[in-house]
Amino acid sequence: MGNVVLVTGAARQLGGRFVRRIQRDPDVDRVIGVDAVPPEHHLGGAEFLKADIRHPAIARVLAETGVDTVVHMDINGTPLGSRGGRASVKETNVIGTMQLLGACQKSPNVQRVVIKSSTSVYGSAPRDPAVFTENTPPKSLPSGGFAKDTVEVEGYVRGFARRRPDVAVCVLRFANVLGPCADSPLAEYFSLPVLPTVLGYDPRLQFVHEDDAIEVLRIAAAAPRRGTLNSGTFNIAGDGVLLLSQTSRRLGRPTLPLFLPTVTWAGTALRSIGITDFSPEQIRMLTHGRVVETTQMRETLGFHPQYTTAETFAEFARSRGSGLLPPESLARTVDRLAGVLSARGGPTQ
Amino acid sequence: MADAKVIPFGEEPRARRKARRVGRGTALAPVPEARTVPEPAAPPQPTAGRTLDERIAGGLNFLRRRITGDYEVDDFGYDKELTDQVLMSLLRPIYEKYFRVEVKGLENIPSEGGALVVANHSGTLPLDGLMLQVAVHDNHPAERHLRLLAADLVFVLPVINELARKAGHTLACAEDAQRLLERGEIVGVMPEGFKGIGKPFADRYKLQRFGRGGFVSTALKAGVPIVPCSIVGAEEIYPMIGNAKTLARVLGLPYFPVTPTFPWLGPLGAVPLPTKWTIQFGEPIPTDGFPPEAADDPMLMFNLTDQVRETIQHTLYKLLVQRRSVFF
Numbered sequence: 001m002g003n004v005v006l007v008t009g010a011a012r013q014l015g016g017r018f019v020r021r022i023q024r025d026p027d028v029d030r031v032i033g034v035d036a037v038p039p040e041h042h043l044g045g046a047e048f049l050k051a052d053i054r055h056p057a058i059a060r061v062l063a064e065t066g067v068d069t070v071v072h073m074d075i076n077g078t079p080l081g082s083r084g085g086r087a088s089v090k091e092t093n094v095i096g097t098m099q100l101l102g103a104c105q106k107s108p109n110v111q112r113v114v115i116k117s118s119t120s121v122y123g124s125a126p127r128d129p130a131v132f133t134e135n136t137p138p139k140s141l142p143s144g145g146f147a148k149d150t151v152e153v154e155g156y157v158r159g160f161a162r163r164r165p166d167v168a169v170c171v172l173r174f175a176n177v178l179g180p181c182a183d184s185p186l187a188e189y190f191s192l193p194v195l196p197t198v199l200g201y202d203p204r205l206q207f208v209h210e211d212d213a214i215e216v217l218r219i220a221a222a223a224p225r226r227g228t229l230n231s232g233t234f235n236i237a238g239d240g241v242l243l244l245s246q247t248s249r250r251l252g253r254p255t256l257p258l259f260l261p262t263v264t265w266a267g268t269a270l271r272s273i274g275i276t277d278f279s280p281e282q283i284r285m286l287t288h289g290r291v292v293e294t295t296q297m298r299e300t301l302g303f304h305p306q307y308t309t310a311e312t313f314a315e316f317a318r319s320r321g322s323g324l325l326p327p328e329s330l331a332r333t334v335d336r337l338a339g340v341l342s343a344r345g346g347p348t349q
Numbered sequence: 350m351a352d353a354k355v356i357p358f359g360e361e362p363r364a365r366r367k368a369r370r371v372g373r374g375t376a377l378a379p380v381p382e383a384r385t386v387p388e389p390a391a392p393p394q395p396t397a398g399r400t401l402d403e404r405i406a407g408g409l410n411f412l413r414r415r416i417t418g419d420y421e422v423d424d425f426g427y428d429k430e431l432t433d434q435v436l437m438s439l440l441r442p443i444y445e446k447y448f449r450v451e452v453k454g455l456e457n458i459p460s461e462g463g464a465l466v467v468a469n470h471s472g473t474l475p476l477d478g479l480m481l482q483v484a485v486h487d488n489h490p491a492e493r494h495l496r497l498l499a500a501d502l503v504f505v506l507p508v509i510n511e512l513a514r515k516a517g518h519t520l521a522c523a524e525d526a527q528r529l530l531e532r533g534e535i536v537g538v539m540p541e542g543f544k545g546i547g548k549p550f551a552d553r554y555k556l557q558r559f560g561r562g563g564f565v566s567t568a569l570k571a572g573v574p575i576v577p578c579s580i581v582g583a584e585e586i587y588p589m590i591g592n593a594k595t596l597a598r599v600l601g602l603p604y605f606p607v608t609p610t611f612p613w614l615g616p617l618g619a620v621p622l623p624t625k626w627t628i629q630f631g632e633p634i635p636t637d638g639f640p641p642e643a644a645d646d647p648m649l650m651f652n653l654t655d656q657v658r659e660t661i662q663h664t665l666y667k668l669l670v671q672r673r674s675v676f677f
Contacts, residue, residue: 126504129524130425136524200507202514204426241424249418260507288504291424327417334413341405 004030004109005221006067008053008100009074009116010043011035013181014213018073020044021214027222032065034058036092037080053096059103062110069112070104071221072097075153077118077146077279078185086145086279093149094156101160104167112168114220115157119173119206119235120147120281124288132292134173134233145279154233168231170220175237175292178312179210180319185282191320195248196266199257203244203289206237209307209315216303228302235292238309244286247313252330253323260287425525426514427496436516437486443476444483447623448582452484454630460491463530463573464633466537467564467657469556469665470545472583473606475499476621481537481580482516484628496529497537498522502603523567530571537578538564547604549592553584554669556662562654565636566644569653574633577657579664582626585675587611624675627668631660 005022009015010033019033023044031046033039038050051061053074062070074096079089097115104110122128123138142148154171161169176186189195216236224230248255258266267283297303307315322328411434414420422428444450458464468481478497485495498521504510519525521538529536539545544557568575591607610618634657643649 126510127501127520129522130519131525131528133524198507200509200511202426202511204422204424204514241422241426243422243426243428246418246420246422249416289426327419330416331413334409334416338406338409341409342402 003028003069004032004065004067005069005071006032006034006062006065007046007071007073008034008096009072009076010046010048011037011039012073012076012080013041013183014177014210015039015073016041016043017181017210018071018214018217019046022218022221025218025222030065032061032067034061035074035080053100054091056099056103058099059106062103062107066109067107068109069114069221070100070110071114071116071217072100073116073217075116075118075150077282089146090149093146094152097153097156101156105160105164110164110167112221113157113160113170114217115153115169115171116217117154117171117173117233118146118150119175119237119290119292120285121150121154121173122290122292123147124203124281124284124290126288128288130291132235132290134235134293134296142281145281147281170231171233172216172220173233173235173292174213175206175208175235175290177210177213178207178316179213180315182210182316185279187316189282189286190247190251190253190316193253193324195244195251195253195255196263197244197248197255197257198260198263198283198287201260201287203286204241204291205244205247205289205309206241206291207309207312207316208236208238208305209312212236212238212305212307212312215306216297216301219301219303225302229300230302232296232300234297234301234303235294236297236303236305237292237294238305238307238312239294240309241291242309242313244289250313250327251317251320251323252326254325422515425496425517425519425529427517428515429494429517432494432516433486436512437483440479440483441487444480444487447621448480448586448626450480450484450582450626450628452488452628452630455485455488455490457576457630457633458485458489458493458535459574459633460489460493461533463533463571464535464576465526465530465564465568465571465573466495466535466576466578466630467661468537468539468578468580469554469661470539470541471548471553471580472546472621473587473589473608474621475503475539475546476586477580477583478518478537478539480583480626481578481628485535485537493535495537496534498526498539500542523563526564526567527571530567530573540564543603547589547592547606550584550588550590554581554665556658556665559654559658562650565650565653565657569636569639569644569650570641572637574635574637575653575657576633577631577660577664579629579631579661579668580626581629581665581668581672582624582675585624586621588622622676625672625677627672629664629668631664634660 005028007015007019010019016039019031020043022028023031023046033043033046033048034051036052049061051058075093076089104113122132123140123142125140127139129136142151157169157171177184178187220230263283420430471477482495482497485493494517497518499513499518501520503513504520526536540559541557542560548557587606587608589606589608593605593607597605
């Protein structure tokens with residue numbers, strides 16, 4: 001019997017890429033992509049089923065196709081395209097996960113469930129320890145938005161894992177995923193000509209490259225390799241840390257420091273007229289930052305990311321083109337200044 | 350009156366310090382050349398005897414790395430380059446000229462591996478922590494960096510939290526302390542916390558309760574020695590004669606100091622008194638002889654906490670007896 005993999009959220013960039021990747025996997029016989037809207041990108045010959053995971057019909061899909069591996073990637077912070085607002089996103093995240101897990105629980109074939117979660121379950125608060133491990137309890141639970149969704153989703157996943165101990169459940173908590181074709185709110189933020197920041201705060205950020213995200217999902221969805229264990233909860237992040245000030249300098253985009261109340265207020269105003277999807281918890285993340293430990297990812301899951309945080313960001317910066325103050329030209333200016341000074345300083349010696 | 354006396358430091362650091370000062374003096378002699386250099390481009394370099402050109406080149410290199418974001422920070426946000434080149438240079442005049450800090454017993458901080466420096470806390474504003482950091486940074490032969498554990502209030506305040514993280518401080522919690530100690534860092538902690546720093550002037554040099562002694566179990570788990578440290582001089586920089594409790598509660602602060610000068614003279618009242626400081630590091634207390642489950646033994650924890658506390662208190666009394674005057 002071969003593997004039949006069901007991937008939710010296949011209409012999104014990352015979901016689409018993952019479907020195409022495992023379609024090429026020799027161990028996988030059949031890949032079924034599921035989403036509520038048809039994808040704009042091709043799925044590399046994988047089947048696509050237009051189904052809404054919020055409806056019980058998903059149980060029939062699971063039963064009819066004999067799925068044994070479910071990769072749940074339809075947990076997102078923003079709506080896809082113009083598909084409704086925050087309410088429908090929350091419903092897809094929470095109700096969708098409930099329905100999907102309910103379907104998995106009833107299906108005798110399912111052996112493995114992989115959940116794409118996020119490090120936002122830890123929240124962002126000044127009173128938190130500097131580095132989160134998988135079992136650090138958050139000091140302040142996220143009060144709303146995507147972060148709260150992920151907390152609730154993980155709660156349902158824990159319940160499912162208790163009720164079906166025979167199913168291998170793997171929760172991957174991703175740091176911010178960036179890459180050449182990332183379409184996350186953070187990628188949008190870094191594409192602004194001037195980056196608004198919170199005055200007096202310089203958050204620490206971690207990134208994961210898209211390629212690494214695909215790879216680790218593949219490891220989690222396959223049978224565990226020798227000496228590794230791929231069920232449990234794992235933080236996924238590239239090595240190292242970048243400060244927001246560093247990212248803006250490396251991008252060559254100047255920052256605009258604003259007072260925290262101004263930022264919160266402006267964020268709410270822009271969101272209510274629908275210009276941006278920038279949520280309060282993202283503002284909190286860009287205020288206090290978040291760093292997770294990845295020892296479990298290396299030692300237990302056996303995954304070693306190809307890109308560090310800095311390399312991921314460099315790759316992303318290259319794909320976005322130069323900003324107003326490209327670092328290369330700043331460096332050239334300094335070099336020229338150094339040249340002038342040494343030419344003037346030379347004769348006096 | 351502050352610059353009247355030059356107090357000698359320990360032998361080796363003094364020689365190093367002198368060499369640097371001489372080097373700085375000769376290097377800065379041709380002043381007109383230096384004018385074209387932008388302000389942050391010429392941070393004081395730690396090596397002695399560099400020519401002006403080298404210094405300018407070094408400064409421009411630093412500037413170039415900074416404006417292109419080409420530098421590293423660790424997981425805690427510690428920016429070593431910024432700390433070495435800028436933050437320490439800003440604090441050094443206060444350390445050398447204003448408080449004229451005298452450091453003793455620096456050999457008690459190991460040259461490699463982790464250690465937990467436990468110090469008394471005083472002075473209304475945590476200047477003692479910063480001076481302790483400069484003391485270790487400038488004088489330790491192995492150029493070790495002290496990573497301070499700071500109160501959560503530090504990380505709530507804008508600007509302060511940013512600078513604290515970049516200077517290598519982190520939140521005073523067991524997770525962070527243990528992570529740093531296991532990485533082999535020197536961690537500095539002031540277990541008295543707000544009780545120590547915000548105590549009235551009448552209680553000066555009386556050690557307050559050492560929290561719940563969590564620092565001992567952290568050191569024990571990491572198996573690193575505890576280095577007791579006594580700081581004399583910080584108590585008198587802001588003699589706190591009163592505490593506006595209501596105002597403090599309104600502002601969300603643990604205390605609101607009233608000193609003979611502070612709210613009355615406005616910002617001028619916030620200038621600390623130029624006291625003469627002594628920082629003494631005591632004999633390290635080893636913790637690696639205990640079994641791993643010892644960290645869960647409350648009696649042992651209390652005993653060790655008391656031992657550290659007594660050591661610091663006795664050293665404080667000894668230093669106070671030796672002190673000629675508060676200001677000299």
